[in-house]
Amino acid sequence: MRTLNLGILAHVDAGKTSLTERLLHSVGVIDEIGSVDRGSTQTDSLALERQRGITIKSAVVSFVVDGITVNLIDTPGHPDFIAEVERVLGVLDGAVLVVSAVEGVQAQTRVLMRTLRRLRVPTLVFVNKVDRAGARYEELLRDIAAKLTPAIVPMGAVTGLGTRDAAVRPHTADDAGFTARLVDLLADHDDAFLADYVRDEASASQDRRLRGELAAQTGRALVHPVFFGSAITGAGVDSLVNGISGLLPAAEGDPGGPVAGTVFKVERGPAGEKIACVRLFSGTVRVRDLLRFGRAGQHLGEEKVTAISVFERGTAVPCGSVGAGRIGRLWGLGDIRIGDTLGDPQVTGPAAAHHFAPPSLETVVVPRRRADAGALHVALTQLAEQDPLIGLRQDGIRQELSLSLYGEVQKEVIQETLAEDFGIDVEFRGTTTICTERLLGTGAAAEIIHQEPNPFLATVGLRVEPAPVGSGVEFGLGVELGSMPYAFFKAVEETVRETLLQGIHGWEVPDCRVTMTHSGYAPRQSHSHAVFDKSMSSTAGDFRLLTPLVLRAALEQAGTVVCEPMHRFHLEVPADTFGAVLPALTRLGAVPGAPVTEGASYLLRGDIPAASVHRLEQQLPALTGGEGVLESAFDHYRPVPGGHARSNRACPVPP
Ligand SMILES: Nc1nc2c(ncn2[C@@H]2O[C@H](COP(=O)(O)OP(=O)(O)OP(=O)(O)O)[C@@H](O)[C@H]2O)c(=O)[nH]1
Numbered sequence: 001m002r003t004l005n006l007g008i009l010a011h012v013d014a015g016k017t018s019l020t021e022r023l024l025h026s027v028g029v030i031d032e033i034g035s036v037d038r039g040s041t042q043t044d045s046l047a048l049e050r051q052r053g054i055t056i057k058s059a060v061v062s063f064v065v066d067g068i069t070v071n072l073i074d075t076p077g078h079p080d081f082i083a084e085v086e087r088v089l090g091v092l093d094g095a096v097l098v099v100s101a102v103e104g105v106q107a108q109t110r111v112l113m114r115t116l117r118r119l120r121v122p123t124l125v126f127v128n129k130v131d132r133a134g135a136r137y138e139e140l141l142r143d144i145a146a147k148l149t150p151a152i153v154p155m156g157a158v159t160g161l162g163t164r165d166a167a168v169r170p171h172t173a174d175d176a177g178f179t180a181r182l183v184d185l186l187a188d189h190d191d192a193f194l195a196d197y198v199r200d201e202a203s204a205s206q207d208r209r210l211r212g213e214l215a216a217q218t219g220r221a222l223v224h225p226v227f228f229g230s231a232i233t234g235a236g237v238d239s240l241v242n243g244i245s246g247l248l249p250a251a252e253g254d255p256g257g258p259v260a261g262t263v264f265k266v267e268r269g270p271a272g273e274k275i276a277c278v279r280l281f282s283g284t285v286r287v288r289d290l291l292r293f294g295r296a297g298q299h300l301g302e303e304k305v306t307a308i309s310v311f312e313r314g315t316a317v318p319c320g321s322v323g324a325g326r327i328g329r330l331w332g333l334g335d336i337r338i339g340d341t342l343g344d345p346q347v348t349g350p351a352a353a354h355h356f357a358p359p360s361l362e363t364v365v366v367p368r369r370r371a372d373a374g375a376l377h378v379a380l381t382q383l384a385e386q387d388p389l390i391g392l393r394q395d396g397i398r399q400e401l402s403l404s405l406y407g408e409v410q411k412e413v414i415q416e417t418l419a420e421d422f423g424i425d426v427e428f429r430g431t432t433t434i435c436t437e438r439l440l441g442t443g444a445a446a447e448i449i450h451q452e453p454n455p456f457l458a459t460v461g462l463r464v465e466p467a468p469v470g471s472g473v474e475f476g477l478g479v480e481l482g483s484m485p486y487a488f489f490k491a492v493e494e495t496v497r498e499t500l501l502q503g504i505h506g507w508e509v510p511d512c513r514v515t516m517t518h519s520g521y522a523p524r525q526s527h528s529h530a531v532f533d534k535s536m537s538s539t540a541g542d543f544r545l546l547t548p549l550v551l552r553a554a555l556e557q558a559g560t561v562v563c564e565p566m567h568r569f570h571l572e573v574p575a576d577t578f579g580a581v582l583p584a585l586t587r588l589g590a591v592p593g594a595p596v597t598e599g600a601s602y603l604l605r606g607d608i609p610a611a612s613v614h615r616l617e618q619q620l621p622a623l624t625g626g627e628g629v630l631e632s633a634f635d636h637y638r639p640v641p642g643g644h645a646r647s648n649r650a651c652p653v654p655p
C-alpha cells in the first residue's frame with residue numbers, strides 16, 4: 001500500500017489539532033470528535049497539553065483513504081516548540097498549512113511556508129475557521145498570494161461565511177472561472193501543458209487532465225491549492241481529504257532495498273524504555289534485526305530491535321516489521337538519538353542542516369533542593385535527548401547547568417515536566433541572549449613545523465573569509481590533498497569546526513569560509529629502532545592542538561562583530577494607546593516602521609531584539625488596556641557594535 005507522511009503546520013491556535021481530530025472522524029477512525037478546549041483530542045495527549053490547550057510535542061496518528069495509508073503528524077504552532085517542527089520536516093511527503101480565516105497569515109505562517117517552499121515539500125493550504133465571525137475569503141486569498149506564495153488556486157467557494165452555517169462548495173470543471181484560473185496557473189509552470197491545452201480545449205478528458213496536471217505540479221511544490229473549511233463544523237473537510245489523497249504524492253518505497261531511514265522523535269515508554277520514531281525511506285526492519293544507525297562522520301551504533309509498532313487506524317499497534325515509506329516506533333535501540341539515520345549514513349546522506357533559527361535564549365537552571373543536583377543532571381540529559389535543541393551545557397568551574405531555549409513558555413514547560421515527571425523543583429536564573437559572531441574581513445595565519453614559537457610537530461596555515469548568512473562553515477584546501485596523510489587534514493577540519501563554536505568574543509561563528517593554506521608534517525621515523533617515536537613523528541594530536549592557535553590568530557586579524565538575534569514584529573494597538581506604546585518600544589530597543597491606521601487601530605511593523613520580546617508581551621496588556629495583539633518571529637541577527645563577550649554575560653535581557 002502507498003503511504004503519505006503528512007505534516008499539519010500552522011501558527012499557534014490556527015486549528016491544527018482540531019483539524020486532525022476532524023480528519024480522523026471524517027475518515028471513520030474515531031466516532032466521537034475530541035475537543036482541544038476540553039482536553040480530549042487524540043494528538044494533544046500529554047497532561048501539559050491538555051491543561052494548557054496547546055500542542056507541545058508532535059504526535060502521529062494514521063488513517064487510510066483511497067487505498068493510501070496517511071501518517072498524519074500534528075505539530076505545535078507555538079514558536080517556542082519550533083524544534084518539534086524542524087525534526088519532522090525531513091520525513092514529510094506533503095504538508096497541510098493551516099491559516100485561520102479570521103487572523104489570516106500570521107508571523108509563524110510565513111516562517112513555515114518559507115521553509116516548506118525552500119525544502120520543496122508539496123503543500124496544500126487549508127483556510128480554517130470559516131464559521132467564525134470575521135472570517136474572510138477574497139481578501140485572505142490576496143493576503144496568501146502576497147505573503148506566502150502567488151502560485152495558489154482556491155478549490156472551493158464558501159457560502160454563509162462567518163456564520164455557524166458556513167458551507168463549502170468544491171469547484172468543478174463546469175465552473176468556468178475556476179477552470180480559467182487553474183489553466184492560467186498551471187500554464188505558468190509548464191509551456192507544453194499550455195500548448196496541449198489550447199490545441200484540444202474542447203476535449204471531454206480535459207477535467208481529468210487538469211486534475212492530473214494540478215496533482216503533478218502540487219507534487220513538485222510548484223503550486224498550492226487552497227481549501228476552505230472549519231475543523232469545528234466539519235465544513236469543507238471532505239474536499240480537503242480528497243485533496244490529500246488526490247493531489248499529494250504518496251511514497252512508494254522499496255521494501256526490498258537497503259535499510260535507510262531517519263529518526264525524528266525519541267520518546268520514553270512507561271518503564272523508561274527508549275522508543276525511536278522512524279520514517280523508513282527504503283528497506284524493511286524486523287523485530288530481532290541487528291540495526292545500524294548513526295550520523296555521517298560519527299561512530300555508528302548497532303543494536304537489536306526488540307519490538308516495533310506502526311500507526312494504523314488512529315494509533316500505534318504492535319507489528320513484526322515496518323517497511324519502506326512508513327513510520328514506525330522501534331524499541332531496543334538504547335543509543336539512538338534524534339536526527340540519526342538508519343542503515344548506512346552514506347546512503348541516506350548526512351544529517352540535515354537546521355531549517356529554522358537556533359534557540360536565542362540561555363538560562364541557568366538550579367534545583368531548589370541542593371540534594372537534587374545529580375538527579376537534575378540526569379533528568380535534563382534525558383530531556384535533551386528527546387529535544388536536541390535544549391542544548392545542555394555545564395559550566396566547568398561553577399558546575400552550573402545552562403539550557404538554550406526558544407522562550408518563556410518552553411521554560412515553563414520544562415519546569416513543569418521536571419516537577420511532574422522527575423519530582424525535581426527548579427528555578428531559572430538570569431536569562432541571557434545567545435549571540436553570534438560575524439567576520440568583518442579576511443584574516444590569515446600560519447605556524448610552520450620546527451620554527452619557533454610552534455611547539456607542535458605540524459604545519460598549519462589557515463585563511464578565514466566572511467561567508468553569506470546561513471551558508472555555514474565551509475572548509476577547503478589550498479594545498480595538495482596528497483601533501484599529508486588524510487587523517488591530519490581531517491583532524492584540522494574537525495578542530496576548525498569545534499573552534500568556531502567559540503569565536504573571539506566567545507560566541508559561535510556560524511558562517512565562515514576557511515581555507516588551509518599551509519600543511520606539513522614529520523613522517524613516521526625513529527633513530528635506530530624501527531619503532532614509532534612520538535617525539536619525532538607527527539600525530540593527529542599535534543594538528544588538533546595547533547589548529548585552534550592558528551585559527552584564533554586568523555580570526556583576530558579578520559576581526560568579528562557580535563550579532564544579536566532580532567525578531568520581526570507585527571503589533572496592532574488601539575489608536576489612543578499608541579502614544580504610550582511607542583516610547584515603550586523604543587525603551588526595549590525595537591525599531592518600529594511607520595504606523596498604518598486601520599479603523600480604530602494602529603498597525604506597526606518593525607524589528608525588536610529577541611531579548612525584549614517577552615518583556616513587551618508582559619507590558620502590552622497594561623499599555624493597551626488588554627487590546628494589543630503582538631506577533632513576532634525570529635528574522636535575522638543584528639550587529640551590536642562594540643561587542644559583548646560571552647564570558648561576562650553582557651547580552652542580558654533588559655530589566
Ligand atoms: N470557530 C472555530 N474554532 C476553531 C476552529 N478550529 C479550531 N478552533 C478553536 O481554536 C482554538 C485552537 O485550536 P487548536 O486545534 O488547539 O489549534 P492548534 O493549531 O492545534 O494550536 P497549537 O497546537 O497550540 O498551535 C481552540 O479553541 C479551537 O476550539 C474552527 O474551525 N472554528
Ligand SMILES: [Mg+2]
Pocket residue numbers: 016017018044054055074075076077
Ligand atoms: Mg495543536
